[in-house]
Amino acid sequence: MSATKGVSSNGATAQRGSIPLVNNLQSDVDLGFMKPPKTETVSLDKMLSLLTDPLTKDMKLRHISTLKLIIAEHQEGFLMKSLVKVFGTINALADGVERHREYLDYLIELTRLCGKSFILEKTSDIAEYEDIVRESVSNLGYLMRVASPELRQTICDAILRLYTLEEDDERNLEEYHQRRNSVERNRGIIDQSELAATLVQSISLLVDDLATRAKVLEVLQTISVQAINCDKMLLANGAERLALGLNEKDPSGQLLFRTVEILWNLIEHGDKRMVAEQMSSQEVIKQLQSAFLAQLPKSHSVSDRQMRNDILVISSFIGWLNSFAPFVETGFMKQLVTLTTFTEMETRSPLVRGFRLMPRLVEDFELKKLLINFMVTMAHNGVALPLMVEGQLMMALLTFVKQNKNTAPPNDWTSSQFEELQLHALSALSTLTPYMIDEFNQCKGPTRLLLFLEWCIGKEDYAGHGNSYYGTGGRGNKRAQMRFVLRLIRSAVSTNNSTTLLEFSDQGTIGLLTGILKSAVMSTDPNDLIDIEMQCDMLYIISGLCESDVHRKELFGEDGVDVLIAYLKSAPKKYFQGLGYDRLILACVDTIWSGVIGCYSTEDSFLQKEGLFLLLDLMEIIELDIKNRNDHGWDSDYDGSPRSMQNVIMSCLVDLSENSKSIVHLGTWKGHSYANLAEMLCHWWRKEERLIGAKRDEWGAITDITIPLAGDYPDYLNTPPQSGHMPSVAIMEVYENMRAKIYCLFAKIGFQNWPTLSLENHVTLVLIERYLDFKQGEVWIEFVNEITQEGWRPIEHDRDAIETIMRIIDEKTYSVVEAQQQLIDAKIQQEQLDEEDLHRKIKDTHKQKERTIQKWEGFVARTSDIKALKETKRRQLQSIDQSRQRGPIKPKTLFHAIDVKNTSTTVFLGHYVRAEGAPFELPPTIRPLRKESTRDSLFGPESPPARALRPAFTA
Numbered sequence: 022m023s024a025t026k027g028v029s030s031n032g033a034t035a036q037r038g039s040i041p042l043v044n045n046l047q048s049d050v051d052l053g054f055m056k057p058p059k060t061e062t063v064s065l066d067k068m069l070s071l072l073t074d075p076l077t078k079d080m081k082l083r084h085i086s087t088l089k090l091i092i093a094e095h096q097e098g099f100l101m102k103s104l105v106k107v108f109g110t111i112n113a114l115a116d117g118v119e120r121h122r123e124y125l126d127y128l129i130e131l132t133r134l135c136g137k138s139f140i141l142e143k144t145s146d147i148a149e150y151e152d153i154v155r156e157s158v159s160n161l162g163y164l165m166r167v168a169s170p171e172l173r174q175t176i177c178d179a180i181l182r183l184y185t186l187e188e189d190d191e192r193n194l195e196e197y198h199q200r201r202n203s204v205e206r207n208r209g210i211i212d213q214s215e216l217a218a219t220l221v222q223s224i225s226l227l228v229d230d231l232a233t234r235a236k237v238l239e240v241l242q243t244i245s246v247q248a249i250n251c252d253k254m255l256l257a258n259g260a261e262r263l264a265l266g267l268n269e270k271d272p273s274g275q276l277l278f279r280t281v282e283i284l285w286n287l288i289e290h291g292d293k294r295m296v297a298e299q300m301s302s303q304e305v306i307k308q309l310q311s312a313f314l315a316q317l318p319k320s321h322s323v324s325d326r327q328m329r330n331d332i333l334v335i336s337s338f339i340g341w342l343n344s345f346a347p348f349v350e351t352g353f354m355k356q357l358v359t360l361t362t363f364t365e366m367e368t369r370s371p372l373v374r375g376f377r378l379m380p381r382l383v384e385d386f387e388l389k390k391l392l393i394n395f396m397v398t399m400a401h402n403g404v405a406l407p408l409m410v411e412g413q414l415m416m417a418l419l420t421f422v423k424q425n426k427n428t429a430p431p432n433d434w435t436s437s438q439f440e441e442l443q444l445h446a447l448s449a450l451s452t453l454t455p456y457m458i459d460e461f462n463q464c465k466g467p468t469r470l471l472l473f474l475e476w477c478i479g480k481e482d483y484a485g486h487g488n489s490y491y492g493t494g495g496r497g498n499k500r501a502q503m504r505f506v507l508r509l510i511r512s513a514v515s516t517n518n519s520t521t522l523l524e525f526s527d528q529g530t531i532g533l534l535t536g537i538l539k540s541a542v543m544s545t546d547p548n549d550l551i552d553i554e555m556q557c558d559m560l561y562i563i564s565g566l567c568e569s570d571v572h573r574k575e576l577f578g579e580d581g582v583d584v585l586i587a588y589l590k591s592a593p594k595k596y597f598q599g600l601g602y603d604r605l606i607l608a609c610v611d612t613i614w615s616g617v618i619g620c621y622s623t624e625d626s627f628l629q630k631e632g633l634f635l636l637l638d639l640m641e642i643i644e645l646d647i648k649n650r651n652d653h654g655w656d657s658d659y660d661g662s663p664r665s666m667q668n669v670i671m672s673c674l675v676d677l678s679e680n681s682k683s684i685v686h687l688g689t690w691k692g693h694s695y696a697n698l699a700e701m702l703c704h705w706w707r708k709e710e711r712l713i714g715a716k717r718d719e720w721g722a723i724t725d726i727t728i729p730l731a732g733d734y735p736d737y738l739n740t741p742p743q744s745g746h747m748p749s750v751a752i753m754e755v756y757e758n759m760r761a762k763i764y765c766l767f768a769k770i771g772f773q774n775w776p777t778l779s780l781e782n783h784v785t786l787v788l789i790e791r792y793l794d795f796k797q798g799e800v801w802i803e804f805v806n807e808i809t810q811e812g813w814r815p816i817e818h819d820r821d822a823i824e825t826i827m828r829i830i831d832e833k834t835y836s837v838v839e840a841q842q843q844l845i846d847a848k849i850q851q852e853q854l855d856e857e858d859l860h861r862k863i864k865d866t867h868k869q870k871e872r873t874i875q876k877w878e879g880f881v882a883r884t885s886d887i888k889a890l891k892e893t894k895r896r897q898l899q900s901i902d903q904s905r906q907r908g909p910i911k912p913k914t915l916f917h918a919i920d921v922k923n924t925s926t927t928v929f930l931g932h933y934v935r936a937e938g939a940p941f942e943l944p945p946t947i948r949p950l951r952k953e954s955t956r957d958s959l960f961g962p963e964s965p966p967a968r969a970l971r972p973a974f975t976a
Contacts, residue, residue, distance in 0.1 A: 065091065065106035072113035081121050088114075088127040098137035098201070101150040104157045107131070112160065115167050128167070129175050135161060136179030138186075138201035147206065154202075155214045158183075162219030165226065170233045173223075177236040180216065183207045184243055208247075217241070217250040218257040224266065231271055238263075238279035245283050251291030260287055260299040267312045277312065278324075281331050288338055297342035300335075303351060309336050310353040318376065326384035333391045340398040349404045358412035361392040365417040380434045390445050393418070397449045400456050415453070415460040421446040422469045424476050425483050425502070437486040440501075444491035447505035451512040458518045467524035470510050471533070477503035478537060494551045504551055507558040514565035526566050531576050534559045535584060542587040553601045560608035567616035574620035582626045585613055589635035596642055606639070607666050614673045624680050633677065633686040636670060641692045641701070643667050667705075671762040678769040687770045699775045702763045703782040706789055709758045721785045722841040726834045728802075729788070730760075730795045751799040764792040780848040784841045791837050798830035 068087050071077045091110075099107050114128040139154060141147065164176055186204065220237055227234040241259075244250045254260075263280050271277065287296050299305075309332060316329035336353070339346050348354040356372055363373040378385040396414060399405045409415070421443040427436055434442060454461050477499045487496025495501025510530075513521050538559055541552070548556075563581070567573045588609040595602040613632070617623045627633070643666055677683050687698050695701040707721055716725040723729045731754075755761045772790045775782075805823060808815070815823060882889040 065103055065110065069106055069109045069113065072110060072117065078117070081123065085123060085127065088124075088131075092127065092130050092134070095134055098134060098140050101139045101141060101146045101154060101202070104139065104150065104153050107135070108157050108160045111135075111164070115164055118167055118169070125167075125169055125172065129169075129172050132161070132164065132172065132175045132179055136175075136182040138183065138204070138207060140199050140201055142199055147202070151210075154210050158210055158216055159214040159219065162214075162216045162223070165219065165223035165237075168226075170230050173227075173230075173233045174236050177233075177240045180211065180240050181243060184211055184240075211244060212247050212249050215253065217244055217253040218259075221254050221257040221259040221262055224262055231269065231276065234266075234269075235271075235273070235275045235279065238276065238283065242279050242282050242286070245286035246290065248290040251287050255287065255291050255295045255299070258299060260284065260296045261302065261305055264300055264305045264308055267308045268315070277328065281328065281335070284335055285331065288335070293338075293342060297339050297346075300339050301343045301346040303347045306336075306339075306347050306351045306353060309339075310351055310356070313353075314356070314372075320379075320382075320385075323384065326382065326388075330384055330387055330391060333388070333395065337391065337395045337398050340395060340402075344399055344401040344405075348399065349402070349408065354399065354405050355408050355412070357392060357395055358408050358414060361396055362412050362414055362417035364389070365420045366413045380432070380438060386434075386438055389442060393442075393445055393449050397452045400453050406456055409453070410457065410460055415450075415457050415466075416464050418446045418450050418453070419464050419466060419469055422450075422473050422506070424473070424481070425485075427483065437488055440486055441489045441492065444489070444495075444501055444505055447502075447509050448491055451505070451509045454509065454513050455516050458513070458516050458521060461513060462518070462520050462524065466513065467521060467528065467530075470506055470513075471525070471528050471530060474503065474506050474510070474533070477506060494549070500551060500555075504555055507555050507562070511558045511562050511565070514562050517565070517569075522566055522570075525562075526570070526573050526576070531563055531566055531573060531581075534563055535577065535581050538584045539580060542584055542591075548600070550601055553605050557601075557605050557608040560605075560612045564608075564612045564615040567612075571620050574616055574623055577616045577623065579626055581612075581616060582623055582630065582632070585609055585617065585627070586630050586632055586635065589632065589639060592635070592639050593642055596639075596646065603666065607669065610636075610639075610666070610670055610673055614669075614676065618673065618676045621680075624677070625682065627677075628680070628682055628686060631686075633674075633683055634690055636674060636677075637687075637690050637692065637698065637701075640667060640670055641694060643670070644694075644701075644705075668759055668762075671759050671766075675762050675765045678766060684769060687766070696777055697775065698770065699767070699778060699786070700782055702766060703778070703785040703789070705759060706763050706785055707781075709760050709763075713758060720841070720845055721781050721788070722845065723788065723834070723838050726831070726838060728799070729834050729837070730792070730799060749800055749803055751796065751803050755796070760789075760792065761796075764789055780844060783844050787837055787840050787844070791833060794830075794833050798833070801826055801830065 068084075068091055071080065071084055071087060077083070111128065111131050114124045114131070118124050118128065135157075158180075161176055161180060165173055167173075184204075184207065220241055224234065224237060227237060241254070241263075245254065263283055267277060267280055269276050284296075284300075300309075313329060313332045313336070316325055316332065319325035319329070336348075340348060348357075359368055359370045359372055362368070363370070364378055378389060380386065396409065399409075421439075425436070425440055425443065433439075454466070483499060484497045485492065485495040485499060485501055487493070487501065491505065492501045495504075510525070514525065538556060541548075541556055563577060567577055588606065592606050596606060613627070613636075617627050617632075647667075674687075678687065690698050692701060695704070707717075710717060710721075713731075715730065716723075716728075718724050767786075767789055772786060775786070778786065801823075805827070879893070883893050884890075
């Protein structure tokens with residue numbers, strides 16, 4: 022203990038008497054490893070104070086001398102931490118330039134120094150001074166207010182240097198351990214500042230200064246590659262401001278070039294709707310028109326031709342987003358129609374006098390396609406259509422619908438160019454024809470298209486080049502031409518114009534397309550997307566031609582039904598393969614609906630070939646597809662989903678059920694997952710009700726009697742009043758799901774005689790049977806709610822009628838609920854009876870087992886115990902004696918002996934004796950005796966085995 026204390030005491034003494042440490046830390050500057058930080062000869066605070074202090078702000082000579090020192094000292098640029106003082110000085114000089122023009126040169130020099138990347142002393146300066154740097158860059162743009170071309174150009178040079186210069190000289194900064202801000206951060210700071218909007222607004226100050234304006238446009242062109250800058254420019258109305266200066270007189274051509282490039286960037290990276298809105302004014306369209314027409318005769322250089330095409334592309338973009346832009350009012354539309362058609366149609370317009378498209382020039386070829394494309398973008402403008410008709414646009418485009426040749430005249434389009442223009446014209450006609458159907462008929466459009474289609478399927482030697490977007494899949498064949506001519510025919514047929522339909526049908530379109538489809542079905546070659554698209558178009562064309570004419574359905578006839586049956590038979594194999602086969606099957610169903618149903622001969626042929634069965638099988642396949650989509654979490658409620666296809670097929674089945682011969686087919690159909698059609702329809706009904714949120718219990722019975730059919734949507738109780746021309750919400754609900762179609766099918770096949778249905782299906786069937794009554798009730802409920810919300814009070818007789826109707830509706834609802842409950846109760850009772858019957862069977866089975874055990878135990882007792890054997894013999898004799906006839910016995914009655922003398926067996930005797938052993942399976946409570954002991958007890962130890970016994974007696 023004392024030793025420990027001594028140690029502690031000595032340690033404390035040592036601490037009190039130790040020599041104190043000397044602070045001898047030396048910096049890198051003291052050791053000579055780096056230079057000391059630069060000290061400002063003239064403080065920026067002092068300079069700012071001199072410029073802003075009322076007592077010294079007019080000391081011009083002192084200001085100039087101090088500015089010279091500051092500029093000489095900061096030739097490498099400015100520190101980030103000094104930017105507030107720097108730009109305070111710059112703003113003070115900008116405000117004083119009007120009073121002292123001598124400040125301008127020093128202001129320009131300071132602005133030039135701001136073009137060098139700002140200097141960092143520490144890495145943390147980036148985050149610490151980020152907002153200050155952004156505000157400083159924005160202040161550079163605000164200096165454009167100073168009316169000095171040299172200063173403005175210096176500002177643009179400084180911004181370009183910050184935005185584009187990858188590396189700045191850092192050799193003089195390394196010895197001070199300083200570095201410059203990176204170009205990536207400089208770009209980010211400029212993008213986040215308000216510089217883009219400020220420069221756009223400054224354009225209005227540069228009307229007479231073309232050189233400075235070109236410099237500003239150069240900056241805007243550079244920074245407009247970023248979407249954030251484009252959005253800020255558009256907020257400053259940049260698109261309109263720039264477009265209004267397209268036609269400024271500029272011998273160098275820089276203004277037009279850079280303005281078009283900036284507009285391109287705004288369209289590509291900015292908000293397209295905002296661009297179109299700003300450029301849809303009549304003044305802007307006039308500027309575009311003037312610029313385009315000014316470039317039109319300048320075809321001596323590639324850049325001029327490209328500029329002409331770029332202006333037309335921008336005009337097309339405006340027309341695409343806003344087809345009602347004032348192209349017609351400015352006369353630009355008429356001029357463009359003339360330019361589109363003058364190479365195919367004769368014209369005396371002075372616009373094209375001396376102008377010619379050179380096929381060998383790529384830009385002129387692109388101009389032709391751009392003009393056609395512009396016509397397509399303006400197709401929705403009803404005011405522009407008369408100009409197209411006047412300019413014979415339809416006839417000009419139809420001139421391309423002719424046989425292609427592998428060679429071309431010297432001064433005409435080459436073979437590949439003509440093919441590309443031909444495909445482009447066919448695509449344009451697909452859009453224009455519905456708007457110009459009368460001109461299409463006047464130009465013999467159906468005849469031209471059918472002749473061209475026959476050439477496409479003919480054996481003429483022609484190998485397509487497959488160039489451009491429209492030539493996909495058409496290299497070395499005519500598939501591209503056939504694809505677009507079929508698309509054009511479909512577009513023309515979709516108008517339902519009687520003249521067009523008559524022209525196509527009279528010239529054998531149905532037979533021609535049926536033959537092509539038959540060849541396609543029989544072909545073993547694999548189909549690609551283009552093949553499937555062409556087959557879909559052909560089916561839709563036939564559907565459109567046959568929809569409203571029974572005679573055309575007869576022309577479709579047996580061959581057409583064979584084609585449709587072939588498609589339906591291939592559906593199970595191809596439906597899940599992708600590649601658009603689902604669209605092909607939908608087109609097939611549409612053709613059945615329009616080309617088969619409604620004509621007795623084709624309907625009978627379709628039914629004889631089991632077409633109805635194939636449609637129902639297709640419904641089951643679609644049900645499997647919907648299940649797979651739900652398992653994978655895919656959305657199946659969009660317009661092109663399998664559920665929508667299911668709805669179309671159901672409509673087709675409803676119309677087909679009008680044929681009395683189809684009822685037998687509907688009643689006898691059996692699916693892979695459903696025993697009959699009624700079971701499948703009940704399943705779909707419950708599925709539809711789950712989708713709309715109808716309130717049902719676990720058996721599918723009604724739980725809310727106020728709205729027996731409605732679900733979460735629509736809410737009839739809160740529906741606002743509708744105007745007189747608007748359809749009822751309750752009626753519109755019929756089109757949104759398949760319940761009405763399911764009811765119609767049941768109305769045809771009957772609601773009774775479906776004994777194999779389960780309880781859930783029977784409960785659903787009771788509800789389906791009353792669907793029409795409930796739907797009428799919904800309409801009345803909606804009517805009553807509307808007049809209540811509008812404050813109408815019916816007269817006494819109308820009120821009594823409404824009350825009677827509502828009471829009848831409630832009674833029908835209660836009757837359905839009662840019927841459903843009776844079915845459920847009957848099912849529960851039947852299940853109880855079945856359970857009792859099962860218990861009884863189980864009990865009888867156990868009794869039989871007990872009797873078997875008792876029989877075996879008696880057998881063992883008789884063979885093991887002589888007393889038990891004698892008792893059994895006694896009971897046996899007693900039983901025999903009791904069975905004898907009582908009373909007098911007739912004479913000569915023959916009595917048979919009931920036993921055999923001198924036997925040693927305990928069983929009934931015959932010619933042979935069979936000795937049985939223990940059963941193969943015994944209850945676990947019974948242990949079988951050894952065979953030796955049983956045999957010894959019966960026959961003695963020396964007796965032979967049982968299988969060697971001889972007959973006890975002979976007959």
